[in-house]
Amino acid sequence: MPADPRRPAVIVAATPTPNGDLHLGHLAGPYLAADVYARHLRSTGRPVVYTTCTDDSQSYVLATARRQGVPPQHLAATSTAAIARSLDALGISTGGLPPIGDTYRRTVVDFVSALHAAGRLRRRRVRLPYARNAGVHLYDGLLSGTCPTCLSESSGGACEACGHPNTFDELLDVRYSLDPDDPVEPREVEILVLPTEGYRDRLTEYYARHTPGWRPHARQLIAELLAGPLSDIPVTVPGTWGIPAPFPETPGQILYPWIEAMPASIYSTWWSRSRSTAAADEVDAHWRAATDTELVYFHGYDNVYHWGLVDLVMLMAHGDRYVLPSANVCNEFYELAGAKFSTSRNHLVRGHEVLADVPRDLLRFYLALTAPEYQRTTFDRAALPSIVQNRLVDPWNRLSRALDGVLDAAGVPDRLPASAEGRRRATTIADRFRTWYELPAFSLGQLADTLGTQVGRLAAEAESLAGTAGVGDLVVQVRALIAGAAPLLIDTAAIAHGDGWGGPDPAAAPETVAALRLPPLAGVGARRDRRLPVS
Known part of the structure; x- marks a missing residue:
């Protein structure tokens, strides 16, 4: 049945990490697909916001910056500019990348503080990998090892190969990504978490209604996750790169980067649609349940756990305040010469390199x-x-x-x-x-x-x-x-x-x-027609 032509739509492509420019593996995945879907909806007269924003707090920014010997703030800024150029060059119609500034940080802090005030968060004493010589706790991009579920090489947080989380001390053969020779040991630390098991019934009901429309691989991962105990979602971690946690129970800790995705998307929706007319205290207006917004995510398989489960729980934890996603459109990896695109291994092709002679x-x-x-x-x-x-x-x-x-x-x-x-x-x-x-x-x-x-x-x-x-x-x-x-x-x-x-x-x-004539297409190697728009 066709959608209500008046129903607003918010389309969110997975937030890119600003530790480098986008390559064709990124562009061929969520960004082009979401752009085509957004343009189609606009052609039917639907009010549409297509948005994303950079996830500057990710530890991958810190890890890459240290490898390159540059300040992480500098890497994030230069990468964000490069990402914006790449999106524009391919005609991705997000309307730009919103700045990661005070309004962004206030939106994130307000989102998690509301959960804290409502008693949704819990103290947990957990074991985190710790690099002894560097004196730092390890998570996500600072950590590498073997996935306990599929035995593939994996970073911390979630496995790219099988999609399963490896939270806290679950990763095998752990190493500090920046110094594999630095001895790593588990150390106990008290953090705040959002317990996921408390949302199992609501998750089960949601998935029963929505996952029949998901692609099979993503649907299978959700079934595997529901078959076992659901991992607690870290809300704070000991670290220095990110937004300081505003809670008295966790002094000196930061907000876990992955819990920023929902307030980040809420903020980028506001920035893209109504930043000139809505007050900053109404940033979440377009995500409230009363709007009946059609919320659609586009992301890769390696983000199914986060965008398909963690972010869903983050919204559910706010009660009935927010809309829940109508769909998750998930793509697999795009490969180059038989291996997935990789920025760290320089195994990639940038969009601008191909666009130099391909219209x-x-x-x-x-x-x-x-x-x-x-x-x-x-x-x-x-x-x-x-x-x-x-x-x-x-x-x-x-x-x-x-x-x-x-x-x-x-x-x-x-x-x-x-x-x-x-x-x-x-x-x-x-x-x-x-x-x-x-x-x-x-x-x-x-x-x-x-x-x-x-x-x-x-x-x-x-x-x-x-x-x-x-x-x-x-x-x-x-x-x-x-x-x-x-x-x-x-x-x-x-x-x-x-x-x-x-x-x-x-x-x-x-x-x-x-009686109209059809404009011809220029082939590969041809210069662009001067009548073509910039984006």
């Missing part, structure tokens, strides 16, 4: 076509030109040339009649695109495949036209094609709409259509 629409198409939705897929720079040329550019330009040829013929009126059959086919095109735009079936890969299939079919139809008969039926279908492709081929759609292909409802199938 943005073609890169978006290729990333969508090869998106790692249900399993790992591979970015192949050598194969990209031939794939986009054969699947999109050549048939698109054949269609453009054939349409030009027909319209150049004498006697073509300014408006062309479309038969009932032509309008039916246009509606079918719109319906096929809509199938893959809407949840839970949303799929970048199927969208790109549908686009390639319809372009090829319409090119053949255009080349078979004799005279001007049937031109209206062709044009009404091309109109539906452009509307369906618009959230993906953003630059081409902008040109087409400027040339008259848009309108109040470009996906509709009217009885007469304007």
Whole structure:
């Protein structure tokens, strides 16, 4: 059933860690998918906020900065600027990255302080790994070892391979990431936690309603987590990089970075939508349950535990104050030469490197076509030109040339009649695109495949036209094609709409259509059309 066209939507892509620029593994995952979904909803008239913000408090920022010999504040600032440029270069329509300043920190502190005041947090004496020579407690990016669930190499917090948490002293073969030779031992420390088991009944009910629409791998992980005891969520940890914990029970500790994700998303929603009109004490207005907002997360499999369980408990702990996510759209890893992209190993390709000679629409198409939705897929720079040329550019330009040829013929009126059959086919095109735009079936890969299939079919139809008969039926279908492709081929759609292909409802199938020409696509290596927008 189509969503209420008046219902507001908040779309959140996983918050990027500012310990370096984004690479194509990041961009091909949550950021492009969320952008396409947001653009589709906007095209239907829905009020949409698509947002994210950097998670500056992550220990990975501190670890990377120390490896590079730079202050972590400097690394976070330069990385945030690079991330913003990368998102803009690929046309990711978040409207910018919000500053991590006083309002951000106040939003986070207010969010957790409300839980403390309501008695939701508990003191726990836990064992944390401790680097003896460095004199620091280890968590997340400061820690490496072996996952106790799948025996893969893992950082602290959660395992990238199997997705299971390894909180506190559960990681095996532990090492200090910055100095593997520094002896590591468990030491007891008292922290504040949010006990997850108390939310089991509510979690079970939520998952019963929502996970049937999740992708299978994420759904399986949730089932595995529910089958055992649920780990307490650390709220504070002993550390120096992050937001100081505001609680008298934990002097000198910081807030655990992962519990910032929900107040961070609340803050970035406010910043993106109404920072010029809403007071700072109303930052969470767009997340309150009374708004009936459709909240959708886009993230990678390695974040299912955090975005699919930890963050859900963080919202539930506030009672009925906040909306809960309607969907979690999870992608797998995008690989390069058979291994996942890795900033630390410099095994990566940056978006700007490919965009130097690949038009943005073609890169978006290729990333969508090869998106790692249900399993790992591979970015192949050598194969990209031939794939986009054969699947999109050549048939698109054949269609453009054939349409030009027909319209150049004498006697073509300014408006062309479309038969009932032509309008039916246009509606079918719109319906096929809509199938893959809407949840839970949303799929970048199927969208790109549908686009390639319809372009090829319409090119053949255009080349078979004799005279001007049937031109209206062709044009009404091309109109539906452009509307369906618009959230993906953003630059081409902008040109087409400027040339008259848009309108109040470009996906509709009217009885007469304007005799318009289809803008051609530039191939790999071509310079951008000067008419293209910056983002």
